[in-house]
Structure formats: C-alpha cells, structure tokens
Amino acid sequence: EVQLVESGGGVVRPGGSLRLSCAASGFTFENYGMSWVRQAPGKGLEWVSGIGWSGGSSGYVDSVKGRFTISRDNAKNSLYLQMDSLRVEDTALYYCARLGSDYGSGSYGGGYYYMDVWGKGTTVTVSS
Amino acid sequence: QSVLTQPPSASGTPGQRVTISCSASNSNIGSKTVNWYQQVPGTAPKLLFYTEDQRPSGVPDRFSGSKSGTSASLAISGLQSEDEADYYCAAWDDTLNAWVFGGGTKLTVL
Numbered sequence: 001e002v003q004l005v006e007s008g009g010g011v012v013r014p015g016g017s018l019r020l021s022c023a024a025s026g027f028t029f030e031n032y033g034m035s036w037v038r039q040a041p042g043k044g045l046e047w048v049s050g051i052g053w054s055g056g057s058s059g060y061v062d063s064v065k066g067r068f069t070i071s072r073d074n075a076k077n078s079l080y081l082q083m084d085s086l087r088v089e090d091t092a093l094y095y096c097a098r099l100g101s102d103y104g105s106g107s108y109g110g111g112y113y114y115m116d117v118w119g120k121g122t123t124v125t126v127s128s
Numbered sequence: 129q130s131v132l133t134q135p136p137s138a139s140g141t142p143g144q145r146v147t148i149s150c151s152a153s154n155s156n157i158g159s160k161t162v163n164w165y166q167q168v169p170g171t172a173p174k175l176l177f178y179t180e181d182q183r184p185s186g187v188p189d190r191f192s193g194s195k196s197g198t199s200a201s202l203a204i205s206g207l208q209s210e211d212e213a214d215y216y217c218a219a220w221d222d223t224l225n226a227w228v229f230g231g232g233t234k235l236t237v238l
Contacts, residue, residue: 047227114178
C-alpha cells in the first residue's frame with residue numbers, strides 16, 4: 001500500500017524549532033518529487049516547500065524562506081522539514097505529499113505534476 | 129488572498145448538478161494544468177482531477193473537470209450526500225515558482 005506518515009509535530013514557543021519527518025512506503029521513493037503543504041486551523045491549503053527526487057532542487061513559499069529547510073534521505077525513504085524561527089502564524093496541520101506526473105518524474109513542481117498521495121498530517125502549534 | 133479564486137461556498141440538493149469555478153489573472157492557470165482536490169472534514173486532501181480532466185481511479189464519473197483560458201471548473205452531477213466536502217483547485221505558478229491553491233469551496237448538500 002502506498003503510504004506517507006508524518007511525525008514530529010508538537011507545541012513550541014515563538015522563535016523555537018521543530019523537525020518534521022515523513023516516512024514513505026509502498027513505492028520507489030527516490031523516483032518522486034515531494035512537497036509539504038500546510039493547513040492552518042479553519043483555513044485552506046498552502047504549499048510550503050518542495051524538493052526534487054535527488055534533493056538537488058527545492059523551493060519554498062516566500063513566508064518561510066530563510067526559516068524552513070526541506071531535505072530528503074532516499075536510503076531511508078524519508079522526507080524532512082526543518083523549521084526554525086517559528087512564528088505563531090506557522091501553526092497548522094502539515095501534510096507531506098508525493099508529486100506524480102504522466103509526462104515526467106522527479107520534480108516537485110511544474111505543468112503536468114500533481115500531488116497524488118497525501119499523508120494524514122502532523123500538527124504544529126506555535127504559542128507562547 | 130489566494131492567487132486562485134474560488135467561490136467560498138456552493139450548495140445543491142441530492143441529484144442536482146453543481147459547478148465550482150477556479151479563476152486566475154496570470155500565467156498560473158493559463159499555461160499550466162489545473163488539479164482539483166477534495167477534502168472531507170477531518171481528513172487529508174484527496175486528488176480528484178489532474179491535468180484539468182484526468183480522473184484518478186476510484187473517482188466516480190459523476191465528477192468532471194474542464195479548463196478554458198485562465199479559468200477551470202469542477203462539475204458534480206447526481207449530487208450525493210457524501211460529496212459534502214471542501215474542494216480546492218491548484219496549479220503551478222511560474223511567476224512565484226510555487227504551487228498555488230484556491231481558497232477552497234465548501235460544498236453543502238442540502
């Protein structure tokens with residue numbers, strides 16, 4: 001069964017750090033780009049970051065640039081998000097998602113890509 | 129303010145046809161494919177359509193997707209109670225170099 005399982009969420013003070021993990025199973029992880037998407041309480045979906053299959057390319061939404069770092073370990077079938085200098089507005093449910101494509105493979109974004117597998121999410125709460 | 133604009137809500141009675149729109153003013157929809165996601169409250173998003181009108185296996189053919197210029201649409205015919213959910217459109221934005229989502233449309237089955 002294709003599956004993504006997030007972990008590492010918790011409660012942290014503003015300015016603190018957290019490292020999220022996403023464990024992949026049931027597919028060849030190294031063939032796919034991956035992304036993190038978050039959803040603040042009662043709000044919509046927001047893409048946070050993405051990484052290509054090899055880890056050689058990555059991108060971030062402007063609001064987290066310089067604070068969050070995405071990485072992956074293909075040997076461990078795992079995706080990570082290091083979150084530093086956390087702010088109250090980073091409070092959200094964080095999902096990891098696989099990027100599928102019928103015409104290419106391995107990137108985290110672009111035309112003809114789509115997030116086809118999602119985890120159940122891990123909750124991050126930033127509060128004083 | 130989302131880059132992609134969706135109506136915040138939509139509704140219909142069982143058996144009716146409902147359409148949800150998604151529009152943008154720049155390159156993120158005009159030149160790129162649009163994907164749709166369904167999120168039942170309390171659960172993770174689920175891919176509903178990709179590349180405008182491609183339906184993943186398991187998605188009923190009551191659902192259909194289309195795109196014209198800088199607008200995309202999701203149509204649900206034969207509305208059922210289990211269709212009650214939030215629906216999001218998404219596209220890759222070349223200008224932002226990021227994925228962008230619509231604000232979401234809450235569909236209520238009356």
